Amino acid sequence: MAAKDMGTKFTCFKCAAKFYDMKKPEPICPKCGADQRESPALRPSDKSERKRAAKAAVVEEPALEEEAAEAEDAAEDEDDAAEEPAAADDEEDF
Numbered sequence: 001m002a003a004k005d006m007g008t009k010f011t012c013f014k015c016a017a018k019f020y021d022m023k024k025p026e027p028i029c030p031k032c033g034a035d036q037r038e039s040p041a042l043r044p045s046d047k048s049e050r051k052r053a054a055k056a057a058v059v060e061e062p063a064l065e066e067e068a069a070e071a072e073d074a075a076e077d078e079d080d081a082a083e084e085p086a087a088a089d090d091e092e093d094f
Contacts, residue, residue, distance in 0.1 A: 006020035006021075006022060006023075007020045007021040007022050007023035007024070008020065008021050008023075008027065010027050010029070010036050012029040012031065012032060012034055012036065013034065013036065013039040013040065013041060014029065014032050014034040015029065015031050015032040015034070017029055017030070017031040017032070019031075021036075
């Protein structure tokens with residue numbers, strides 16, 4: 001029997017047994033019964049998750065900087081508004 005007729009070859013992630021899935025829809029290890037679709041190798045690694053989180057943080061930082069700049073501008077406008085009436089009072093005294 002040729003290997004192509006036996007389906008896809010797997011190496012079990014739990015017991016390291018090598019087997020073919022015999023073209024069945026569920027690749028289950030004949031020795032330990034582990035479903036190969038639950039393999040940790042199929043899940044994204046922690047490193048890739050960290051990279052995604054870091055990219056998301058980089059995207060959020062400019063937004064925070066813009067908000068901080070807007071808050072500073074608003075504070076400066078309030079300071080300017082507070083200074084203008086005081087300057088007008090000084091001119092009246094002369």
